[in-house]
Amino acid sequence: MTKVNKTLFRICFVSITLCFLYVPNLRCQWSVLLSYESTCLNMNIDHMPQRIRDIPIHKEDIWVSKYQIAPIQREEYAVENWMQKIGVGCAYESLKYIIQAHIFAMISGEQDLAERNYTNDIGGTARGTGAALTFCKFKMGGFFNNEDGEIYTTAEIALRRKFSEYVNLGASISYANALVFNGWDRWDSQEKKETFVLGHIFPTTIFLEGRYESISFYTGATFFPCIYRDMGKDAGLRTNDIGFSCGISVKIPKK
Numbered sequence: 587m588t589k590v591n592k593t594l595f596r597i598c599f600v601s602i603t604l605c606f607l608y609v610p611n612l613r614c615q616w617s618v619l620l621s622y623e624s625t626c627l628n629m630n631i632d633h634m635p636q637r638i639r640d641i642p643i644h645k646e647d648i649w650v651s652k653y654q655i656a657p658i659q660r661e662e663y664a665v666e667n668w669m670q671k672i673g674v675g676c677a678y679e680s681l682k683y684i685i686q687a688h689i690f691a692m693i694s695g696e697q698d699l700a701e702r703n704y705t706n707d708i709g710g711t712a713r714g715t716g717a718a719l720t721f722c723k724f725k726m727g728g729f730f731n732n733e734d735g736e737i738y739t740t741a742e743i744a745l746r747r748k749f750s751e752y753v754n755l756g757a758s759i760s761y762a763n764a765l766v767f768n769g770w771d772r773w774d775s776q777e778k779k780e781t782f783v784l785g786h787i788f789p790t791t792i793f794l795e796g797r798y799e800s801i802s803f804y805t806g807a808t809f810f811p812c813i814y815r816d817m818g819k820d821a822g823l824r825t826n827d828i829g830f831s832c833g834i835s836v837k838i839p840k841k
Contacts, residue, residue, distance in 0.1 A: 616678050623671045623833035625789055625808050629764050631663040632822030641720035644770045654708050660700040663724040667695040684746040692740045697725035701771055719771040727765040754795040762787045764823055784818030791831045800837040
């Protein structure tokens with residue numbers, strides 16, 4: 587977890603805590619929620635830096651000639667994700683407003699993988715007995731990331747304005763990041779060398795919500811402001827300007 591990631595996580599954690607502990611002028615009821623949300627997020631890299639694509643021979647492949655290794659050639663990468671998020675949250679509700687905070691488990695979805703064989707199909711992508719490859723993988727992540735797992739953690743804060751018993755208008759902000767892993771593909775398993783965070787993305791959604799008893803359905807437009815790190819700028823990282831989000835939330839009955 588990078589220093590920037592840790593700082594962002596702490597900011598979100600403190601914000602959620604403050605929402606729970608001190609909400610001015612809200613003499614209201616609170617509730618616990620179970621929620622599912624899906625958001626369309628597309629990411630593109632125009633020219634993956636050679637610093638990421640140039641992976642040395644694995645330390646156990648000492649028999650391989652240094653002339654058999656070279657950077658992975660492909661520079662353009664793209665992923666089309668539906669961010670699938672499942673989580674729990676709390677809500678404070680007054681006569682006119684609802685403030686919600688969630689912790690989500692997020693499934694990262696699609697990834698874009700490029701490989702280069704440096705043993706028995708030099709420069710190709712063939713696999714099989716005796717094959718060893720370098721790889722470069724582009725995907726989406728959250729607060730806590732590892733190369734093997736597909737589920738990450740994120741947080742979301744939302745504000746809703748009630749217009750009737752059944753209709754709300756709201757806005758929310760959450761967090762994701764653009765990740766690249768590189769390393770070696772040997773013995774049918776990937777061994778990570780380095781992780782690069784190219785940018786910090788803050789999906790921001792304006793949505794319309796319908797409520798009936800304890801169930802809420804919402805849908806809206808999502809924007810993707812991004813803080814680009816230096817490596818992300820060099821890579822030409824881009825996200826879609828606007829996407830689509832939908833979700834459902836269920837209020838857990840109090841005993």
